[in-house]
Amino acid sequence: MQSPITVTRLVTRKRALDQSRIEQEQRSPVAADGEVILKVDRCALTTNNISYAAYGDSMHYWEFFPTGLAEWGHIPAWGFADVIASGVENVAVGERFYGYLPLASHVWVRPDRVIRRGFHDGTEHRQALSSVYNQYTRCSEDTYHRPATENLQVLLKPLFLTSLMLADFLKDNQFFGASRVVFSSASSKTAYGTAVCLAGHPKLECVALTSTGNKTFVERLGCYGRTVSYAELSELANDRPTLYVDFSGDLGLRERVHQHFAGHLVYSCFVGSAHTTDEAELSAVEGLRPVFFFAPIQIRKRSVEWGAERVNRYVGEGLQRFYRQVSAPVNPLLQVVESHGLEAAQSVISRLFHGHIPPVEGHVIRL
Template sequence: MTISTDFLVSKSDLNQTRLAETDLGELVEGEILLEIEKFALTANNITYAVVGEQMAYWNFFPTEGGWGRIPVWGFATVAASRNPDIAEGERVYGYLPMSSHLVVQPGKVTDGAFLDMAAHRQPMNRVYNNYRRLAADPAHNPDLEEYRALFEPLFMTSFLIEAFTRRQDYFGAKSLLMTSASSKTGMALAQVAKARSPEIERIGLTSAGNVEFVEGLGLYDRVVAYDAVGDLDAATPSVVVDFAGNGQTLSAIHNHFAGNLKYSCLVGATHWDARGLADDIAGPAPILFFAPDHVVAMTDELGPDGFAAEVGKAWAGFIGDAKGWVDVIRREGGDAVGETYATLLSGKASPRDGFILSL
């Protein structure tokens, strides 16, 4: 019998949290018990909570009574196994709850990975059900584990956005506008675009207090505070990738560029409490970007090996830069997890903070 410590969030009020203990019972044939070592918590995970009902993020690690477990990315050790293909003591990387333990049912096992075949996870995209077996994972570097947890999911989203928009010739745009330019996903897109689409002008939009930090990254051609959007040349054909989820800011961009805004891409919701978007905004209708669908599409197009090679090449160039963007902050225990979550939810975390947590 294993008791898991779980960090729970109220689905109806994201400010309400509590710790709970769950008896996971005995493993049945085919299952393994993961002891969760550490996970990253970023604004991206806040987005999972904000759109938890709409995008079914609460369904990955279900609980009862109106509470949910926010999915995170991190590392775990196989603490017990009743699966002949998975040995105790093995380490994995993948999609985890904010908990101390998780029971999964490995299937489609290869040397480098397996899927959780638990029935409740099958309706969700397979990207989220995949666990990398670190002993045979070419992307694994023990010295960069914290950076992988912090950046790999965000990098993948940004890699896919860049690939998609580049293949569309940026919809005829000359400038790429990125809100929440201080966010880790924003940084990632700027770096990937700089490396793979140097012809597109990269404009980072951020709060006035973060302008100096964002300029210091050297990732953007220009950095503009939100209240200075009106100073941008509205005649320049542009696309916007909105990581912030702030309806007022996005409306201002749409109304300023109007017909010269060629595409509007919705990704995240770092400003989770200001998501309302005016009904009468100018320009194109914003379109939600769901990264897992693009993973499947590119994999089908390039084949698994071709997709992995393209991602791997971009990741190798990315991670060397990313190490210099954040300070890793390691915190342990339920109180620390709660305090960190509250800081991120309120938007008060420094853009240099890279939180690695454990319960």
């Protein structure tokens, strides 16, 4: 008889994200029929994960890996995991998958629609949730997977996917008539990833809004036409159709932006929250009502129009270009910080929650 598995998990207080605890339980090492046990190897922790938690109720992120505890939840993360037990014919022990994972040592999934590229998790409670988060990619069949760039993949792919689809959405709508796009929290990886995707677009000015402390870093990125601090917002001329992309969730800043560009603001888009963990607030004191951008909707649209193969190629090739740009030896834009264990994850989550992680750092947790 095989010894039980010790499952370790990190649960976080839903209303106080800097409070977490580590729990353990014993579970059978044998996969039931139709079930696969994945051992989590590494996950990324960025402000993206804080957004998952902040909108955990309204966007159902807490529901992917339920804890059974009303006030405590699993913050989801993107990462790599290996199959240690399988009750599914076409999923073998030892295979490695990329996908959406809990901050835990193990996760149980029920592969459905198993194909060469991977599978969807068919666990009952996940069927009403966005299918983008239920897909697990078989690393051996991923043309763009490289063991040497796994840290870059877990850090950047989820963020860049949003960046790429946001840029695609804006292009798809001819920028709503704007000739200038203003980004808040311009130092965030999702923000500058979007700017990278828009680089070279004719007659479009990309303007970065950032804190005074991050201004030098943002200028060094080289993907914005102009960088101004929040205090310098009034120096931007209100002389052309402007589109605001809000990565901060700062309602006071949104009000200032809307008032400053009054009459010329053609679209206001809310993407995520780097500055607040409040629920998404889609309101503005003046001007347009902000519209929430949800990347899976644009992915679904392109999948219908282009087909899955073309979408995968579009994402994969864009990622490879982005990897090269952020890790260029002359001017690297990302410093990967690798830590070990859920205790390290607790510290990183708290620092992310309080805004104490420098924008150049990307944190990977090895389990």
